[in-house]
Amino acid sequence: MSKKIEAVGSFLIVTDTVSGVRSPQPMPLKDMGWNDLALEESTPRIVFETNMFLSDSTEYELYPPFLLSDAVDLNGDAFTKSSFRDFCTSNMGKSSGGSASIPTNDIFNGGFYDYNDLATTASPITVTTATHTLLTNDGAGAFTNKTYKPTGDTDVWDVSINSFDWSELKLGDMIDLRLDFDLTTTSTNTEIEVDLHLGTGAGAYKIPFISELNFKAKGTYKVNRFNGIYLGDANTLDNGGQFKIMADKNCTVVVNGWYCKIIKRG
Numbered sequence: 001m002s003k004k005i006e007a008v009g010s011f012l013i014v015t016d017t018v019s020g021v022r023s024p025q026p027m028p029l030k031d032m033g034w035n036d037l038a039l040e041e042s043t044p045r046i047v048f049e050t051n052m053f054l055s056d057s058t059e060y061e062l063y064p065p066f067l068l069s070d071a072v073d074l075n076g077d078a079f080t081k082s083s084f085r086d087f088c089t090s091n092m093g094k095s096s097g098g099s100a101s102i103p104t105n106d107i108f109n110g111g112f113y114d115y116n117d118l119a120t121t122a123s124p125i126t127v128t129t130a131t132h133t134l135l136t137n138d139g140a141g142a143f144t145n146k147t148y149k150p151t152g153d154t155d156v157w158d159v160s161i162n163s164f165d166w167s168e169l170k171l172g173d174m175i176d177l178r179l180d181f182d183l184t185t186t187s188t189n190t191e192i193e194v195d196l197h198l199g200t201g202a203g204a205y206k207i208p209f210i211s212e213l214n215f216k217a218k219g220t221y222k223v224n225r226f227n228g229i230y231l232g233d234a235n236t237l238d239n240g241g242q243f244k245i246m247a248d249k250n251c252t253v254v255v256n257g258w259y260c261k262i263i264k265r266g
Helices: 055-064 081-091 234-238
Strands: 003-008 011-016 030-034 048-050 108-117 125-127 174-185 188-196 205-215 217-232 241-247 250-265
Touching: 003 081, 030 081, 125 241, 174 188, 174 205, 188 217, 205 217, 241 250
Parallel strands: none
Antiparallel strands: 003 011, 030 048, 108 250, 125 250, 174 217, 174 250, 188 205, 188 241
């Protein structure tokens, strides 16, 4: 059994190819949408939604959900996730006023990674006076979480070289980063700065995360900062990035980790 999905005139038509039965009350395409999360279930489903004031039960009577594997286009070719999304954005991506379709590049999605370090808990990083020192993260801590990463991606942090790797992203994507570490000072009035170094190996530049932060007394301090970047050129996209700390007096760092929110365009 399969379900043929078509845009007929200005209406969404779903036809059972065995019985020949069509949608009982076709809805205007401009009023229709789809549930993208249902496509990412372990068994992908097609669930149509409407922005009209209908109850869920009425909505499901008009277009009962069915498996993606049962869906075919007007030529009888099986839909994939990608081709179904293309069909929807081309035909349903309209405002209630019937404006032009929303371009795929204007659709946003994403997810997050949380990389928790283990090694520096036992062996803190030594920061020597006036030296840019790399903040490492082995991603082996108990609180590392990559369950909710963006669809189709695997990682944005390369533990083998302690560097971000944006190769699974593309120009126009955005990344929000939360940096979290414990700093232990051994001298009074210790001042630090932390930057995200980008464009490594090409047109190097840096984004300040912490600037001229002074710790007046000796001790251990929790440090947490949040900032964001965007992949606006090939230099940034292709050359990863690293967190580096510099201090005016010797100190040590235990990296708790960093949280990375990925916002993908298109």
